[in-house]
Amino acid sequence: MKNLTILLALALFYSCSEEKSTVDTLVINANAYTVDAQFSTAEAFAIKDGKFVAIGTTDEMRSKYVSENTIDAKGSTIVPGLIDAHCHFLGLGFNEQVVNLRGTTSFEEVVKRVLDFQNEKQLEYIQGRGWDQNDWDDKAFPKKTLLDKLFPETPIALTRVDGHAILCNQAALDLGKVTLNSRIDGGEVVIENGELTGVLIDNAETLVMDHWPEPSRSDKVNALLAAQDVCFELGLTTVDDAGLAQEDIEIIDSLHQTGDLKMRVYAMVSYSEANVDYYLKKGIIKTDRLNVRSFKFYSDGALGSRGAMLREPYHDKPNHFGLFVTDLETFNKNAERIANSDYQMNTHAIGDSANHAVLQTYNKVLAGKSDRRWRVEHAQVVSPEDFDHYKNVMPSIQPTHATSDMYWAEERLGEERIKGAYAYKQLLNAYGKVALGTDFPVEQVSPFLTFYAAVARQDLSQFPEGGFQKDNGLTREETLRGMTIWAAYSNFEENEKGSIEVGKVADFIILDKDIMTVKVSEIPKIKVKQTFVNGEAQ
Numbered sequence: 001m002k003n004l005t006i007l008l009a010l011a012l013f014y015s016c017s018e019e020k021s022t023v024d025t026l027v028i029n030a031n032a033y034t035v036d037a038q039f040s041t042a043e044a045f046a047i048k049d050g051k052f053v054a055i056g057t058t059d060e061m062r063s064k065y066v067s068e069n070t071i072d073a074k075g076s077t078i079v080p081g082l083i084d085a086h087c088h089f090l091g092l093g094f095n096e097q098v099v100n101l102r103g104t105t106s107f108e109e110v111v112k113r114v115l116d117f118q119n120e121k122q123l124e125y126i127q128g129r130g131w132d133q134n135d136w137d138d139k140a141f142p143k144k145t146l147l148d149k150l151f152p153e154t155p156i157a158l159t160r161v162d163g164h165a166i167l168c169n170q171a172a173l174d175l176g177k178v179t180l181n182s183r184i185d186g187g188e189v190v191i192e193n194g195e196l197t198g199v200l201i202d203n204a205e206t207l208v209m210d211h212w213p214e215p216s217r218s219d220k221v222n223a224l225l226a227a228q229d230v231c232f233e234l235g236l237t238t239v240d241d242a243g244l245a246q247e248d249i250e251i252i253d254s255l256h257q258t259g260d261l262k263m264r265v266y267a268m269v270s271y272s273e274a275n276v277d278y279y280l281k282k283g284i285i286k287t288d289r290l291n292v293r294s295f296k297f298y299s300d301g302a303l304g305s306r307g308a309m310l311r312e313p314y315h316d317k318p319n320h321f322g323l324f325v326t327d328l329e330t331f332n333k334n335a336e337r338i339a340n341s342d343y344q345m346n347t348h349a350i351g352d353s354a355n356h357a358v359l360q361t362y363n364k365v366l367a368g369k370s371d372r373r374w375r376v377e378h379a380q381v382v383s384p385e386d387f388d389h390y391k392n393v394m395p396s397i398q399p400t401h402a403t404s405d406m407y408w409a410e411e412r413l414g415e416e417r418i419k420g421a422y423a424y425k426q427l428l429n430a431y432g433k434v435a436l437g438t439d440f441p442v443e444q445v446s447p448f449l450t451f452y453a454a455v456a457r458q459d460l461s462q463f464p465e466g467g468f469q470k471d472n473g474l475t476r477e478e479t480l481r482g483m484t485i486w487a488a489y490s491n492f493e494e495n496e497k498g499s500i501e502v503g504k505v506a507d508f509i510i511l512d513k514d515i516m517t518v519k520v521s522e523i524p525k526i527k528v529k530q531t532f533v534n535g536e537a538q
Contacts, residue, residue: 020066023048025506025535028058030073032508033516034500035080035484039477047506050534055502076529077514079480080499081237081507082447083487086377086396086437088163089241089265090248092230093223094215095441099128101158105135107142110158115150125213126151129159129441131167134304134408141190144169144198157208162442164302166205168198176207186325188307202301202325220251221260228263232538234446235509235528238264240437240491242346242377243296245270246278249285256289262533264289264507266491268296268346271326276334280341288534291491294344296377297334298325300354303380303405303412308351311383315414322351332361339365339372344492346375346396352383352420359389366392375435375490381413381421390430394490397424397434399454399474400443406459406468418469424454425472434474435490436482447483451515452523454479460524476516506535 025047032042034055044061046054054061099117104110110131118126133139147156147169155172159165168178173196176182180196182189187203189196200207215223231239244252244267255261267290269275276295285292300322301307306314309322331347338345345362349355355376362374372392379395402422410418420426428434438450452458454474457467467473474482488498497505510529513522531538 023065023067026067026070030078032078047535077511080484083238084437085435085487087440089239093227101128102130126156132161141199162302165201165305175211232531237507240266243270267292268294271297297347299349309353310351311353316411335365348377350380352381395427398439403453403459423472433486435487448526
């Protein structure tokens with residue numbers, strides 16, 4: 001009898017084991033925010049062939065599945081892999097290889113960093129990025145005089161934090177033969193007292209940079225891989241690169257194919273007539289990790305460099321309105337072409353005049369066309385009557401811009417116009433969704449700073465008390481949706497990623513704190529324990 005009991009027990013054990021399905025990975029004991037339609041939570045999920053195959057409680061998953069790779073989350077918070085809906089992924093990689101000028105408090109500090117960098121590197125050409133004259137006591141644009149004295153023969157190009165202005169020394173200006181008579185549509189060569197200052201704004205940057213040595217393919221590969229390391233460490237699993245050349249897209253594709261680049265990339269093709277012709281003829285390019293189906297246009301410049309196009313003059317510079325980077329005739333012609341294709345149009349618009357012009361064009365050419373998801377990138381200053389025009393146009397916004405710019409934005413706009421700036425809640429209410437990003441390397445890469453800025457509307461010192469125009473802050477749920485499922489939606493990818501749901505790719509991250517309940521001031525300090533793409537730890 002005893003032997004029979006043992007045999008029955010063994011038979012039952014093996015029959016139960018046989019009924020269980022084998023999966024690649026089983027995650028248990030988690031606090032997972034699935035970001036599904038109900039914003040439900042789950043304790044566990046199973047992964048097979050890079051996709052979520054089941055979601056539920058730990059007991060449910062253990063009763064149905066077995067795996068040689070079981071991850072006990074021990075109560076840690078899990079969220080879908082984060083998507084940066086507007087960044088410069090390749091640019092971040094290159095930014096790791098130039099003089100870091102972020103956080104400088106004076107032009108003298110800028111020069112010191114350049115000197116220290118060159119003493120170490122001894123380069124024939126010097127680039128830097130990150131200065132912001134608004135952070136200095138002297139808030140005027142810098143001049144090239146000191147750089148000319150220290151570097152009479154070495155070309156130097158130092159890019160402002162927003163990328164919409166550069167400071168060049170004379171050696172760099174000479175590369176492009178820039179003179180007092182140089183002119184270019186959509187750009188400005190800044191002149192003071194009849195002399196070149198070395199500052200070039202928006203399209204004028206090309207006067208020099210078109211003559212700058214091109215990075216090699218090897219340089220680009222190294223930059224992409226360096227950027228990937230930074231982004232994976234911070235929990236990003238998809239990046240929307242807001243402006244790539246054909247060659248860069250092809251390099252990304254080749255690195256995906258070799259397996260060297262794991263990061264998923266939504267590539268916005270940089271506008272040129274040749275690029276529009278090529279990609280409209282080629283059609284949408286879609287692989288497991290690359291999606292090419294959008295064009296990136298610029299309507300105006302940036303507010304910090306006074307290149308953003310305003311409907312009324314700048315409050316701190318009367319008679320100056322900013323500038324259109326792309327003339328409206330060219331913009332409208334291309335919008336009509338793209339509207340008759342399957343491609344998306346994503347346009348940088350900062351000033352209220354630029355937003356108005358883009359919205360007018362979008363709504364005109366998209367009349368009668370459904371589900372096009374054309375995006376306005378930044379949507380930074382919007383006139384009260386133009387919010388209604390966002391009903392059919394998706395806002396792609398970067399919350400940290402509000403907390404970076406709040407110290408000086410009102411000086412540019414005045415107390416009335418600032419009310420329509422960085423108005424994220426109003427934009428959300430208009431369209432029903434917002435795609436959130438950072439615009440790195442303009443801002444820092446960390447998506448947790450994005451989350452914090454969206455919710456708290458404060459900088460890291462918790463200024464201002466109560467938050468900058470707090471009524472336009474987002475809730476935590478809205479913010480997480482904006483960094484996951486809504487960002488995926490903006491890329492036409494909501495059916496394959498952006499939430500932890502059966503059938504979607506297993507992109508998720510494990511956090512050291514609960515981002516939905518932790519004290520708001522602790523959000524920027526959240527660390528990523530592990531990042532997973534296709535169920536594989538990165």
